[in-house]
Amino acid sequence: IVEAVVLVALVIFVFLRPFRASIIPIVTIPVSLIGTFAMMALAGFTINTLTLLALVLAIGLVVDDAIVMLENIFRHIEEGLDPFSAAIKGAKEIGFAIVAMSLTLAAVFAPLAFTPGRTGKLFSEFALALAGAVLVSGFVALTLSPMMSSLLLRHNPNPNRFDVFMEKILTGLSNGYEKLLTLVLKKARWLVVLVMASCGVGIVLVYPTMKQELSPLEDRGTILATVTAPDGSTLDYTDKYAKSLEKIGSAYPEFDRIFANLGNPTVAQGSVIYRAVDWDQRNRTTLEIAREMQGKFNGIAGINAFPITPPSLGQGFRERPVNFVIQTSDSYQNLNAVTRQMLDAIAKNPGFIAPDVDLRLNKPELRIDVDRVKATELGVSVDVVARAIETMLGGRAVTRYKRDAEQYDVIVQTQASGRNAPDDIDNIYVRGRNDAVIPLSALVKVRESVSPRELNHFGQRRSVSITANLSPDYALGDALKFLDATAAGILKTGYTTELNGTSREFRSSQGALVIVFVLALFFIFLVLAAQFESFIDPFVIMLSVPLSMFGALITLKMTGGTLNVYSQIGLITLVGLITKHGILIVEFTNQLREQGVDTFDAIVKAAGQRLRPILMTTGAMVLGALPLALAKGAGAESRIQIGWVIVGGMTFGTLLTVFVVPTMYSLFARKSVPGPNKKDVVDSPSEAGHAHP
Secondary structure: OHHHHHHHHHHHHHHHOOHHHHHHHHHHHHHHHHHHHHHHHHHOOOOOHHHHHHHHHHHHHHHHHHHHHHHHHHHHHHOOOOHHHHHHHHHHHHHHHHHHHHHHHHHHHHHHHOOOHHHHHHHHHHHHHHHHHHHHHHHHHHHHHHHHHHHHOOOOOOOOHHHHHHHHHHHHHHHHHHHHHHHHHHHOHHHHHHHHHHHHHHHHHHHHHOOEOOOOOOOOOEEEEEEEOOOOOOHHHHHHHHHHHHHHHHOOOOEEEEEEEEOOOOOOEEEEEEEEOOHHHOOOOHHHHHHHHHHHHHOOOOOEEEEEOOOOOOOOOOOOOEEEEEEEOOOHHHHHHHHHHHHHHHHOOOOEEEEEEOOOOOEEEEEEEEOHHHHHHOOOOHHHHHHHHHHHHHOEEEEEEEEOOEEEEEEEOOOHHHOOOHHHHHHOEEEOHHHOEEEHHHOEEEEEEEEOOOOOEEOOEEEEEEEEEEOOOOOHHHHHHHHHHHHHHHOOOOEEEEEOHHHHHHHHHHHHHHHHHHHHHHHHHHHHHHHHOOOHHHHHHHOOHHHHHHHHHHHHHHOOOOEOHHHHHHHHHHHHHHHHHHHHHHHHHHHHHHOOOOHHHHHHHHHHHHHHHHHHHHHHHHHHHHHHHOOOOOOHHHHHHHHHHHHHHHHHHHHHHHHHHHHHHHHHOOOOOOOOOOOOOOOOHHHHOOOOO
């Protein structure tokens, strides 16, 4: 947050230069953030990763309205008006545009706050916090900023060298832009249309090639190694190999704590947790370490182990990215055969790491059949046989022992060496008629067999779940497409597929965010149409959206980013940000046309006058988001995604918007002069003929 404030203040100082002028937008930041905190408290929100992310973005947003107001007032002072008159005139001119920009940006986040599912619940606080900051900043820009401008701004009759140098550059930039825009509007309008259409085609071509996932894998300072020993293994067996995993972890200086949890949920399963030192004390991420450890885990014969880095959106610690479910009403044996075919196909794809299934039909067991006739003849009940086996092999608490206020269970059980093999049952004896000692082998028959470890159902049907980790260059979206295509070629009639866990949430969030994006565009259009009292002006303004989308996608692709909930929310935010430029140009063009200026001249003059505040707001937003794009440490992977979307989309979109919006306005502008209806109101039809035109 501090980095963003410093960079935004630098942009303001470079463009406006007087220190007094720089104070006014900077004051907007703490006032807006305090107002946002108040709204968050009222809504019952907490300060968490997502609300803090919203506040960092808000720093670039909240100064936008104040910058636009300040620049307009400052321009009038430089033209000779006294500060108070300039504040009144500037506020009147820009007030409508600020209201439109604030409501437009707030409207973008309205659909996001009502997104269903876990993703919606997580990001509702982000959306409402950011929308609250924008509304507070709009109110501050309409009230506090003009008042401070009337008191602090002064015309500088003796500018220093830096002021003269910067003013010369900015004036030359504005004049050069007006000349180039005039040339474009006269001779190259269709070239601009072609560029805009090319951006639209570019989106269509680039979007399908983007990697897609639920959220970026984050370095959360922890690695969980899941341990699965062969079914039927003892706890000692599992512990032996878990110590091998601990030894592997102890060789890494990045880990300062290692903890093993064995026998959960069965004695053949467990986990080893590696806790890393703080982020600034190591050069590698846990993701890089986990990928290196996977190769070493594969070299341990006797168990199946793979490292997991915790998901970033609150899923279970053991949750793996791929969770593909096959459902059927067929037998488990046939389901297992189909699953093996799927695993064979998955094994040929290097994008999947350590695939696993939850259907295992080879758990060893001993089936003990009691000879009831013989047991009855010898006076031994089946209950006695069962109790003897339970006590000697499984153990049974027979009493409690109390010592020094502590209570201990007394458990009767054969020593471990006496219960390792099926033949050990021969050494168990029971009492029969007349207290005769009878070997258990005379009463029972023991045979070895196998059984399923567990039989799972999903949607009330028999099911098997295929889970896997993914290689760094293989996205979840690509993995699910591969599994869908593979299943379509393998599964027979009566088999269906479903998703669970992270995969299910990814698929549902994709559909929900597409709907949110469309609703955001629709809401913005309605808000602008109501404010401009026109359908054409909002249409012209919103033509800048594809330009910024193309820039954002290209930037995301070049920086190795993916389409995930963070980057998609950045794209939705970008819709509201980029339309601000169009609102400024269209609103000032309409004002000049109301004053009688020709449409062509009004477009050129309005665009030239608004270039400086457009560049200032873009610079503030880009530099405000730059700390996110260059973030390091905990949670940086997610912040980087949304940061580059804002930086790339605003930079590329602004460069084209300053030409596209004027060009489209010249092509679609209303022939009637914009402004309020000034006709006289008549009370009756008889008065209509006498009404003045």
